[in-house]
Amino acid sequence: MNTNASNPAVAMQRTHLDGLPAPSIPSGFRLRAFASGDEARWLALQQASDTLSVFTPETFQLKFGTDPAAHAARIRFLETDAGEPVATAAAWFDDLYRRPDFGRVHWVAVHPAYQGRGLSTPLMLAILALLRERGHRAAYLTTGTARIAAINLYLKLSFTPWLRDAQERRYWEAIRPALKYPLAL
Template sequence: MKHIPLNMLRKNLSDIPQFSLPDGYSIRFYEKGDERHWAKIETSVDEFKDEAAALAYFEKEFGLFTDEMTKRCLFVENEDGEEIATTTAWHGDLRGDGEISGRIHWVGVTPAYQGKKLAKPLMTAAMNTLAEYHSKAYLTTQTTSFQAINMYLNYGFEPYLMEPTCEEGWRLMEQKLERKILKRY
């Protein structure tokens, strides 16, 4: 599938779908030192070539904000206490106009645990966390993450077209997901 970057926006943070983890799993917030777990998870889903690159990125992106990460970065643990999924209820400026919104950032579920009904509860926890700090949220993704895009649509995120290629990407998503996504007004 063609790789096209996409953006999605949720105009409010009310009526967040609520999903609970299956038995044997738990969600917790980041603790200092968890960057190793973050790097391992994100590398396992091919976001980085290796854990060293992931750790370098983490340090650059979040290193000065580890105190804030203790309130915004989430991990799913299995029954053995192993970190197997993560996302961050972060913040940013989608349009570059200075308006800060909540941001779903770096969603990753270790491949061995994909399909075990962990992503929706993790997303619920992240969205609930965002709602504590923000009135709306956005995320960035790509056409190759079509399964995640389907979940994001079900969580009330809508396409936010910023680049000329976005419409092509959303048409691909309509075909792949077999659902109407783009609305014409």
């Protein structure tokens, strides 16, 4: 995640993955696993969707490594029935979090032409279910406070701020008035 003074990094957590509703994928779309050769599709989707980060052809490998089995197991696309990828997210894992049973929701993006249509909620539910399938008990993510749409999405899905230091509390307080859902700090 690229962050700067106008988009300070913050983190969120969901302390369990129990009782999640099944994702309801809108008609005309389907979920599919990442396959070899999808790197350019992933990059194009991120570049179109995420104007706050800088993506290069190296970004995918830097973030996700080179194991095709892990990519297929943990990265998803939402695509149209015609096979056009319109959104992506990953049910990832790493050791940034304080507990190993926390999986990481990573690199969520919906193409701007498809934003605002309710696609991200089923995508996120599918990713949380996938984390659970892969053996994680809970989830965390990092984001930036300029990403109000994303933070609303995560709050709606019962993520709460994970305060890594005192400064982050101030970052959260600064955006509280802009948020759609209550913030528990």
